Amino acid sequence: MPIGEVDFFRIDDLLSDEERLTRQSVRRFVDEEVNPIIAKCFEEDRFPGELVPKLADLGVFGANLPEQYGCAGMNNVAYGLIMQELEAGDSGLRSFVSVQGALSMYPIYEFGSEDQKRRWLPEMARGNVIGCFGLTEPNFGSNPAGMVTRAKRTKDGWVLDGAKAWITSGSIADIAVVWAKVDDGQIRGFIVEKGTKGFSARDVKNKLSLRASVTSELFFQDCLIPEENILPGSGGLKSPLMCLTQARYGIAWGAIGAARSCYETAVQYAKERVQFGRPIAGFQLTQKKLAEMLTEITKGQLMCFRLGRMKDSGQYKPVHVSMAKMNNVAMALECARTARGILGANGVTAEYSPMRHMCNLESVYTYEGTNEIHTLILGQYITGIPAFGEE
Numbered sequence: 550m551p552i553g554e555v556d557f558f559r560i561d562d563l564l565s566d567e568e569r570l571t572r573q574s575v576r577r578f579v580d581e582e583v584n585p586i587i588a589k590c591f592e593e594d595r596f597p598g599e600l601v602p603k604l605a606d607l608g609v610f611g612a613n614l615p616e617q618y619g620c621a622g623m624n625n626v627a628y629g630l631i632m633q634e635l636e637a638g639d640s641g642l643r644s645f646v647s648v649q650g651a652l653s654m655y656p657i658y659e660f661g662s663e664d665q666k667r668r669w670l671p672e673m674a675r676g677n678v679i680g681c682f683g684l685t686e687p688n689f690g691s692n693p694a695g696m697v698t699r700a701k702r703t704k705d706g707w708v709l710d711g712a713k714a715w716i717t718s719g720s721i722a723d724i725a726v727v728w729a730k731v732d733d734g735q736i737r738g739f740i741v742e743k744g745t746k747g748f749s750a751r752d753v754k755n756k757l758s759l760r761a762s763v764t765s766e767l768f769f770q771d772c773l774i775p776e777e778n779i780l781p782g783s784g785g786l787k788s789p790l791m792c793l794t795q796a797r798y799g800i801a802w803g804a805i806g807a808a809r810s811c812y813e814t815a816v817q818y819a820k821e822r823v824q825f826g827r828p829i830a831g832f833q834l835t836q837k838k839l840a841e842m843l844t845e846i847t848k849g850q851l852m853c854f855r856l857g858r859m860k861d862s863g864q865y866k867p868v869h870v871s872m873a874k875m876n877n878v879a880m881a882l883e884c885a886r887t888a889r890g891i892l893g894a895n896g897v898t899a900e901y902s903p904m905r906h907m908c909n910l911e912s913v914y915t916y917e918g919t920n921e922i923h924t925l926i927l928g929q930y931i932t933g934i935p936a937f938g939e940e
């Protein structure tokens with residue numbers, strides 16, 4: 550095993566040839582196309598839209614959805630490995646791919662009519678149509694059940710009124726999957742097409758995190774949605790939460806990639822940087838940090854590998870995904886901070902990945918269920934008592 554190899558428990562041996570090949574091709578793409586530009590994109594607050602056709606060629610959009618809709622039809626371990634490799638590049642890029650696949654294509658696949666699936670999914674897999682997912686509102690983040698966005702039935706379809714906040718890819722999306730309460734108070738999903746009268750988007754400026762990703766507010770004012778754009782199979786909060794489970798699964802894998810990038814950077818730097826007459830890697834305190842990072846990354850990898858196999862065999866539950874998302878994002882954030890420290894002053898520059906990953910992971914820690922919300926989901930599983938708040 551090469552020194553410091555980040556596959557300590559030889560998970561590669563457990564992968565199929567196809568899974569290994571998928572991982573290798575995305576890793577190569579990230580090395581060749583993402584790593585050379587991503588620090589600059591982060592500095593310039595720019596989403597690298599030029600990568601979209603190349604990502605589509607790699608088959609990463611909705612990669613675990615079926616081939617009959619133009620998707621790659623991969624299993625969930627291969628899908629997870631894609632997310633891991635993309636996030637080793639940047640969490641913003643993985644976010645874009647997560648939102649496209651798990652939060653925009655998946656709801657159409659799961660709750661859409663056959664016509665909607667045939668119209669949208671192949672084009673989204675090719676990256677010709679970009680999607681976003683509007684659940685969070687200015688006053689309802691962790692508690693989406695309280696949403697105030699409304700869809701009223703009319704004779705021609707639906708009229709949407711309300712606002713969504715913090716929406717990844719909001720202003721660059723061709724379609725938004727928007728969740729709103731209908732007349733009986735039930736939550737339904739709607740496909741809102743860009744250019745629909747009464748629909749507008751405004752970007753969040755000056756983020757210090759996920760700067761290579763677009764984040765927007767969405768506004769709906771007397772916005773007429775044709776009947777054919779409601780997702781007919783959606784109904785209740787359970788529908789958007791099912792989408793979140795898909796995205797959280799990808800994040801759990803993705804965070805390992807960010808942690809790996811930080812660890813590899815720290816190991817290399819520590820071996821080269823000399824202080825007090827020897828490489829800082831030769832100090833016990835540095836070795837303790839590196840040993841803990843490798844151990845935590847390895848635990849995260851093992852959890853995700855097992856989770857992926859359980860997802861493929863239909864044995865997993867949302868609570869498994871919550872543990873993996875909660876643990877791996879916190880782990881990656883800790884690795885990023887530790888790696889940043891090992892790099893000393895150089896660690897605060899964009900020349901090295903850890904501080905960029907650290908800033909990005911602050912968002913990842915908050916979105917898709919904050920660390921606290923996943924802790925409470927596990928608490929409810931353990932005790933049977935929901936502790937989220939008032940009924």
Ligand code: TGC
Nearest residue numbers: 644647684691693694717786787790791794867916917918
């Ligand atoms: P609760 O009563 O617990 O659940 C309502 C119904 O949904 C079912 N359910 C789930 N189903 C699938 N997956 C899950 N994860 C599910 N969680 C719950 C549940 O069984 C129930 O079904 P039924 O049949 O009984 O109706 O609902 P609650 O209102 O008490 O909420 C629970 C809570 C707090 C856990 C939930 O609201 C929550 O997860 N809040 C966090 C919100 C969140 O994560 N927002 C994310 C927005 S999207 C985003 O951040 C994208 S980032 C994009 C990027 O990657 O860039």
Ligand code: FAD
Nearest residue numbers: 682683684685690691715716717912915916917919921937
């Ligand atoms: P709040 O819910 O106000 O929480 C604030 C703090 O209070 C947190 O620490 C939280 O853990 C804590 N807290 C809340 N409730 C409890 C409780 N019961 N017990 C203990 N502590 C609690 N949303 C989308 O719909 N689509 C997107 O594409 C999307 N992309 C995003 C991109 C970025 C960059 C960011 C930062 C967010 C994005 N979000 C998106 C929104 C994200 O899902 C929410 O920010 C998240 O769900 C938390 O909601 P909030 O920010 O309103 O925090």
